[in-house]
Amino acid sequence: MQLENTCEQNIHPSVIASAYGLTKSFAGKKALDNIDLEIKSGQVFAILGANGAGKTTLINIFLGRLNADQGDVSVFGVRPGSLQAKRQSGAMLQVANLPETLKIKEHIQLFQSYYPHPMDYQKVINYAGLQHMQNRYSKKLSGGEKQRLLFALSICGNPKLLFLDEPSVGMDVEARQGLWQGIRDLRAAGTGIVLTTHYLEEADNLADNIVLLKQGAIIRQGSSDDIKASISHTIIRFSSDKKLQEFEQLPAVINVKKSGKFIQLQTENVNQTLPPLLSANPNLQNLSVSSAGLEEAFLQLNNSGGE
Amino acid sequence: MFDIKLAQTMKTSQTMNNSLTMNIMQTLNIYRLESKFEWLKSIRNPSFALPAILFPALFYMFFGVLMNQHDPQAATYLLCSYGTFGIIGPALFSFGAGLAIERGQGWLDIKDASPMPGAAHIVSRLLVSMAFSVMVLMSLGLVAFIFTDVSLSLSQVLTLSTILVFGGLPFCLLGLTLGLLLKAESAPAVVNLVYLPMSFLSGLWIPISMLPDFLQSFAEFLPPYHLSQLALKVVALDSGGSVAKHLAILALSTVIFFVLAIVAFNKKSVR
Numbered sequence: 001m002q003l004e005n006t007c008e009q010n011i012h013p014s015v016i017a018s019a020y021g022l023t024k025s026f027a028g029k030k031a032l033d034n035i036d037l038e039i040k041s042g043q044v045f046a047i048l049g050a051n052g053a054g055k056t057t058l059i060n061i062f063l064g065r066l067n068a069d070q071g072d073v074s075v076f077g078v079r080p081g082s083l084q085a086k087r088q089s090g091a092m093l094q095v096a097n098l099p100e101t102l103k104i105k106e107h108i109q110l111f112q113s114y115y116p117h118p119m120d121y122q123k124v125i126n127y128a129g130l131q132h133m134q135n136r137y138s139k140k141l142s143g144g145e146k147q148r149l150l151f152a153l154s155i156c157g158n159p160k161l162l163f164l165d166e167p168s169v170g171m172d173v174e175a176r177q178g179l180w181q182g183i184r185d186l187r188a189a190g191t192g193i194v195l196t197t198h199y200l201e202e203a204d205n206l207a208d209n210i211v212l213l214k215q216g217a218i219i220r221q222g223s224s225d226d227i228k229a230s231i232s233h234t235i236i237r238f239s240s241d242k243k244l245q246e247f248e249q250l251p252a253v254i255n256v257k258k259s260g261k262f263i264q265l266q267t268e269n270v271n272q273t274l275p276p277l278l279s280a281n282p283n284l285q286n287l288s289v290s291s292a293g294l295e296e297a298f299l300q301l302n303n304s305g306g307e
Numbered sequence: 308m309f310d311i312k313l314a315q316t317m318k319t320s321q322t323m324n325n326s327l328t329m330n331i332m333q334t335l336n337i338y339r340l341e342s343k344f345e346w347l348k349s350i351r352n353p354s355f356a357l358p359a360i361l362f363p364a365l366f367y368m369f370f371g372v373l374m375n376q377h378d379p380q381a382a383t384y385l386l387c388s389y390g391t392f393g394i395i396g397p398a399l400f401s402f403g404a405g406l407a408i409e410r411g412q413g414w415l416d417i418k419d420a421s422p423m424p425g426a427a428h429i430v431s432r433l434l435v436s437m438a439f440s441v442m443v444l445m446s447l448g449l450v451a452f453i454f455t456d457v458s459l460s461l462s463q464v465l466t467l468s469t470i471l472v473f474g475g476l477p478f479c480l481l482g483l484t485l486g487l488l489l490k491a492e493s494a495p496a497v498v499n500l501v502y503l504p505m506s507f508l509s510g511l512w513i514p515i516s517m518l519p520d521f522l523q524s525f526a527e528f529l530p531p532y533h534l535s536q537l538a539l540k541v542v543a544l545d546s547g548g549s550v551a552k553h554l555a556i557l558a559l560s561t562v563i564f565f566v567l568a569i570v571a572f573n574k575k576s577v578r
Contacts, residue, residue, distance in 0.1 A: 091417070095416070096412045
């Protein structure tokens with residue numbers, strides 16, 4: 001933590017891309033509704049949301065592949081999608097397949113040629129963890145290896161701004177750890193990174209700033225800790241044969257649910273809930289108390305917020 | 308420590324700002340590599356390269372050599388018409404099917420998000436289909452040289468090759484239009500449905516004079532017919548239309564396919 005802080009001070013995060021009042025509709029249905037956000041250098045910016053929440057639309061607008069209906073969107077002070085913006089950015093989009101009869105190193109050499117100051121070939125290979133398959137044809141790559149190649153292509157131009165749309169889909173645990181390390185290294189080198197993901201663990205591990213999108217609107221924005229803290233709830237878990245209703249009466253309890261033989265209470269104040277719970281049930285089995293994680297926060301905000 | 312890092316950061320950001328343009332050598336390098344890898348990609352793909360190069364030669368072997376009783380005039384005629392048939396194939400398939408498949412995979416979205424100049428993509432495919440045309444013509448020439456009594460002067464060979472290699476342009480543009488409009492799954496089939504009947508009706512498989520009258524007049528509307536007539540003019544076996552007319556119709560179809568490609572492109576781009 002100490003180290004990270006020093007790092008960020010040296011890099012002086014500055015706003016490199018922004019959207020103000022961004023609104024986009026498809027066939028009359030709002031895909032993005034009045035979005036304000038700023039993306040800073042040397043930071044990872046995670047966009048979370050269910051399918052159809054507008055994550056990919058947002059990235060496509062920042063890439064200039066879609067036009068906003070309303071609002072100001074700028075990337076490096078210029079129009080998204082302009083050559084000047086493209087030469088400083090990289091993008092990893094969701095792709096079903098790559099041309100199969102080219103080798104990994106050929107794909108990378110080609111993409112390096114597109115940029116004024118390409119990243120060193122060996123560096124690209126190392127960031128993406130492709131050392132052992134440089135001569136392999138893309139036909140022979142697994143889903144996770146393809147993702148690594150797409151990641152490599154997205155960083156070929158030494159991007160100051162990097163868009164990663166669901167980067168770790170199809171990756172095994174080890175490959176995902178490798179990708180995360182690559183993202184951290186790029187961030188430490190000053191690259192601003194925009195990440196959409198389904199894996200909350202990924203956002204929790206990497207993101208300096210998280211935006212929760214729901215039906216095209218931002219329902220919460222902040223650091224992972226901010227978002228967890230914004231629902232200061234505690235989870236009490238135990239096994240019991242009693243009916244759920246008996247626990248709903250307990251003070252400060254806001255939600256009760258049963259999963260298997262476990263009962264899970266969500267409470268706003270554990271000090272008020274726990275003593276009466278224990279005195280009414282002196283021999284509770286498997287009792288555990290934990291603070292809500294990003295996942296609980298996300299689920300709760302996504303279920304209640306925004307409407 | 309802090310100051311050094313800060314100075315480095317400032318230096319880096321300064322170089323970044325100053326160097327967002329690319330010099331002419333860098334730009335040419337994009338075109339060079341794009342073409343080189345487009346070529347490698349195509350030649351390594353047997354389901355594209357083999358039929359593109361071998362089918363015209365096989366057809367010529369069958370109709371121009373085996374079915375033909377050593378008639379040098381018929382063999383010469385069919386060399387020109389199968390040459391025309393052969394160069395249209397790679398033009399339609401590289402642009403049409405190849406582009407539609409890469410588009411369907413989402414691969415073109417990645418290229419689109421990169422700073423690659425769109426023209427580099429088009430030019431590379433154009434050069435590759437011309438290179439395939441040269442190979443098609445060489446394989447046809449080889450069959451003709453070994454198995455037939457066709458005799459052409461060097462200048463006839465060069466004129467014929469030049470006409471056919473550059474005559475592929477309108478078909479590249481037709482392929483481009485199809486590639487932008489078609490779905491990946493159906494593209495190869497649809498391209499065949501355009502390619503084969505159009506070739507037959509233009510008299511590329513069997514001489515136009517052997518087709519019924521109404522089909523002969525219909526051929527006047529098909530660009531491959533006019534390209535084959537230009538080729539046949541070199542060996543004085545054409546049906547007698549003027550060079551200017553054939554050129555004008557090929558130029559007109561080039562313009563029409565170009566406009567269609569632009570319309571198809573705009574339909575796909577930024578909404």
